[in-house]
Structure formats: structure tokens, C-alpha cells
Amino acid sequence: MTPWSIAPRGLPKLLHPLLLVLKALIQFFMLLWFLCVRVSSPDVFLVQNPPSIPTLVAVKLASSLRKSAFIVDWHNFGYTLLGLSLGRSSRFVSVYHWFEKYFGKMANGALCVTQAMQHELAQNWGIKATVLYDQPPEFFNPTSLDEKHKLFYRLDKNLCQPLGIQDCINNGIGSPHTDETLFTTQSGTAVFLKPNRPALVVSSTSWTPDENFGILLEAAVMYDRRVAAILNEDDSTSEEILWKEISDEKQCLYPRLLFIITGKGPEKEKYEEKIRRLRLKHVAFRTMWLSAEDYPLLLGSADLGVCLHTSSSGLDLPMKVVDMFGCGLPVCAVSYSCIEELVKVEKNGLLFSSSSELADELLMLFKGFPDQCDSLKLLRNGALATGSSARWATEWEEHAKPLISEVISQYTN
Structure with a gap:
């Protein structure tokens, strides 16, 4: 500073x-x-x-x-x-x-x-x-299924409390069972990822003007509207139906998205108020501050990372992306002059310059989630390779x- x-x-x-x-x-x-x-x-x-x-x-x-x-x-x-x-x-x-x-x-x-x-x-x-x-430090690495289950259970109250009204993730009531979380279920000693789970997108921000969080909000709105249009939804659809477990084959083309935004900063409350007014059907947001032990576990449990960092000089690289790669997490990052020294397009991540480009990438990467999204799997393999290539x-x-x-x-x- x-x-x-x-x-x-x-x-x-x-x-x-x-x-x-x-x-x-x-x-x-x-x-x-x-x-x-x-x-x-x-x-x-x-x-x-x-x-x-x-x-x-x-x-x-x-x-x-x-x-x-x-x-x-x-x-x-x-x-x-x-x-x-x-x-x-x-x-x-x-x-x-x-x-x-x-x-x-x-x-x-x-x-x-x-x-x-x-x-x-x-x-x-x-x-x-x-x-x-x-x-990345040595403790930034992929998260095991058992670690994911324990993490999501610890975060259950945070995940189940929407910013404002009820949303597509939960109605504000946490799971009372230790063998089940929003993303995982446990049978005996075995842990499984739920097939109907939402896709988890993580972004770490300092909530300052040099990181335009508005781009992410606009992209989320675009994703929500485009999925609604694909599903031929209209304004008369009841909210009760929107919270029901997804089972229709057509709806399974695109998952619900849960954005977890970590960090502290001066503009956090301003954007939280904007999130409360969005009323999205297929996208939800949670903001939280994680311990030094849980943050790497969250990165290793997510499906995609989003980086909004824009360098003041155009010559440095975001450490948050380095940490994401250490956890095997692919990234969508704001494009600027030297970012491709870190993010290799279509290998370990994608770049965007506008909210519409980010929305397009979200639709492309998560189509067929969780089992049929080949592009996302390719980027994850690239992120794993990047994270393990050097320490x-x-x-x-x-x-x-x-x-x-x-x-x-x-x-x-």
C-alpha cells in the first residue's frame, strides 16, 4: 500500500x-x-x-x-x-x-x-x-471428495442464506443431515457429488473500483435470461416451481449457477444491494469471508474461477489465478496486455473483455453440466497441468x- x-x-x-x-x-x-x-x-x-x-x-x-x-x-x-x-x-x-x-x-x-x-x-x-x-504455495491443490463434503457442511448456513429473497439454490433452510450438503451426499464412508447440483463459480475480489464487479453481475443476468429463453419460460412461471429439483431433460442442458464471491472491500455493500434486487431464476450469489484453511479448499471444490483483476500498469499478473491453477481450477479472466503469460486460452482458461463475452463463455462451458461439458473438462485438465508443472x-x-x-x-x- x-x-x-x-x-x-x-x-x-x-x-x-x-x-x-x-x-x-x-x-x-x-x-x-x-x-x-x-x-x-x-x-x-x-x-x-x-x-x-x-x-x-x-x-x-x-x-x-x-x-x-x-x-x-x-x-x-x-x-x-x-x-x-x-x-x-x-x-x-x-x-x-x-x-x-x-x-x-x-x-x-x-x-x-x-x-x-x-x-x-x-x-x-x-x-x-x-x-x-x-x-502457488504447496497447500493450494485439488480438493478430495471427503474434503469437499466437510467444507460444504461447514459452509451450509452461508450457502443456504440467500442475499435477499429466496432464490434458485435454497429457501433459507439449511440441511439438518450431516450426510448431505448442497453439492454432496454421503453413503457410509463413500462421498458422491449430486448429479443435480448447481455449478459452483468462485471469484475473489477486493471490492475496489479497479475490479469491475459489474461485469460479473451483468454476465449473470445475461446467462439467466438466455437460459430462461431456451427453456421458453415466461413471467407467469410460479416461484414455487422454480425452486423444485431440476428433472426435465431440457432444463438439464444448463445448470443453476452459484457464484461464491470471497473477499472484503469498500464496494461490497453496494454490490450486495444490487444482487438483492436482481431476482434471478437460474443464478444465485453468496458473499463470504473464508479462513486461510478453507479458501484453498473452496477453490479446489469449484467448477470455474472468474478473475476481474485489471492491472494498474498492465504488466503484472493476478495471484488469485495462480492459486486457482494450483487447485486445478480453470479460469475465465478479464483480458489485458500480459494476462496470456498466465492464462493460456482454451488450454487452462478463457479471456473476456465484456459481460456479454463472459456470458457466452458460461453458456458454452456449462452446457450439459455436470457430465457432458467437454470444454470445461478440457480446461480443468489444463489447469491441473499448469498447477502441477511448477511450484x-x-x-x-x-x-x-x-x-x-x-x-x-x-x-x-
Whole structure:
């Protein structure tokens, strides 16, 4: 988070710049004290950017005082993040950009998260960086049937409480039986997925303006209307019938969709209110905050992930998609300049630029769910292959460790 990313409330606007500069100075001296006094002298300081101010300045000074090497791990550009709130033309953004570039060039080495960022750093910043792709932690992996059953039982109350009125998933009453959930049933020690279960779509969001959640809502409405049109439904269809268990062969062409949206953020309540007013027949939404233990299990239990991340610089990749692939979950992601370094179209996921494109993808992927959706199965196999092809330890050994060893060797000689 940048020092200027959150404006203080209850103060005159003229005092905001002064207070923010004061905040940066306090952070600078706190960092310098910690790096120079509280920790043992290291061979190298490895700092993730952003935030750039005061971090890069403090680490550069500490590395000089302690005669240590200095490496920057570029995950994005701080000035582009600041530009989201202040505008790219802001004088603060220009100053921030200068500091970030000046002190970034003073590092003894650099890592970055994409080839596109590597090119930008080389061409316009004069920085030679090694690409180190983010990889999922070891605990992000596919979820077993037994784990799915236990997870859905723990989440039963959340899943059975609609946002607003009753919807196509449940009428607000949870299952009283430990051997049955919305998605699974248990017979003895064996767990089975229900054939008439809804398709589960997961999206993780920070509920901020840089992630346009409206695209997902519009796509859900389009899916709902198109399925209704295919089923020749009209407004006179009673709500009681809509909640009945799906059995008609024609209806089985397209499943009910349950979107679980995880995360916290400033725009959450605004979109929850919009969801309450939708009155959809074939789509339902749940918002929740999951524990660090349950989040990977949910990703591994879902049928599809949706990523609404749009990079402030256009040069970084969403970690949430990396985690989804680690769990073998295929993804539909917003398209931008370098996303195809991660999402391989028609191999482990699909890209979209509008709500109508996302709706088309949902219809295509879930037609014939759960047994006859070959396109979705193909993407799942690709996601599993992507998630298992490399892990953090492997990526670090192959790319980061040689650079760090080289920088330390050059700096000490």
C-alpha cells in the first residue's frame, strides 16, 4: 500500500498532503531503525515493490550503511497504483514515479513477475530484471471428495442464506443431515457429488473500483435470461416451481449457477444491494469471508474461477489465478496486455473483455453440466497441468537463487 493510497478523513483537504508526507517520513525512520538496528546484518536486502516510498529509499540507505547488496522484486509499479486514486496527471504521481525509478535503478539486481514488465524495465527504466513467475504455495491443490463434503457442511448456513429473497439454490433452510450438503451426499464412508447440483463459480475480489464487479453481475443476468429463453419460460412461471429439483431433460442442458464471491472491500455493500434486487431464476450469489484453511479448499471444490483483476500498469499478473491453477481450477479472466503469460486460452482458461463475452463463455462451458461439458473438462485438465508443472520452490531455485548468488558474489568481491 502506498503512503498516499488512503486519504485521512475528517481533515481539511489542504492538510492531506502535509499529513501524508509526515506519514511517509515516520515510516521511513521506523524502517531504517528496524533494518539498521533490530536485525542482523544480511548479505542482501530483498525488497518487494510496491510500495516504493519510503521503502526503496530506506532499504537503499540501510544496505549502504550495512554494506549489504540490494535487490528489488518488482510486482507492479507504485506510481500506477497511486494513479488509480489521484490520476496519472497528479503532481504527487509524477514525484512518486521519479523516486521509484531513481532508487529502483540503484539496486544491485532485480526480479520481476512477467516478461512484459522485464521489457518495460529494460527499455524505459534502464533496469535489467530476471523474470520470477509467482507460483502457488504447496497447500493450494485439488480438493478430495471427503474434503469437499466437510467444507460444504461447514459452509451450509452461508450457502443456504440467500442475499435477499429466496432464490434458485435454497429457501433459507439449511440441511439438518450431516450426510448431505448442497453439492454432496454421503453413503457410509463413500462421498458422491449430486448429479443435480448447481455449478459452483468462485471469484475473489477486493471490492475496489479497479475490479469491475459489474461485469460479473451483468454476465449473470445475461446467462439467466438466455437460459430462461431456451427453456421458453415466461413471467407467469410460479416461484414455487422454480425452486423444485431440476428433472426435465431440457432444463438439464444448463445448470443453476452459484457464484461464491470471497473477499472484503469498500464496494461490497453496494454490490450486495444490487444482487438483492436482481431476482434471478437460474443464478444465485453468496458473499463470504473464508479462513486461510478453507479458501484453498473452496477453490479446489469449484467448477470455474472468474478473475476481474485489471492491472494498474498492465504488466503484472493476478495471484488469485495462480492459486486457482494450483487447485486445478480453470479460469475465465478479464483480458489485458500480459494476462496470456498466465492464462493460456482454451488450454487452462478463457479471456473476456465484456459481460456479454463472459456470458457466452458460461453458456458454452456449462452446457450439459455436470457430465457432458467437454470444454470445461478440457480446461480443468489444463489447469491441473499448469498447477502441477511448477511450484514456488522450483521457480525460486531456477531463477531467483542464481541471481541472488551472483549479486552477493559481485558485491563482496
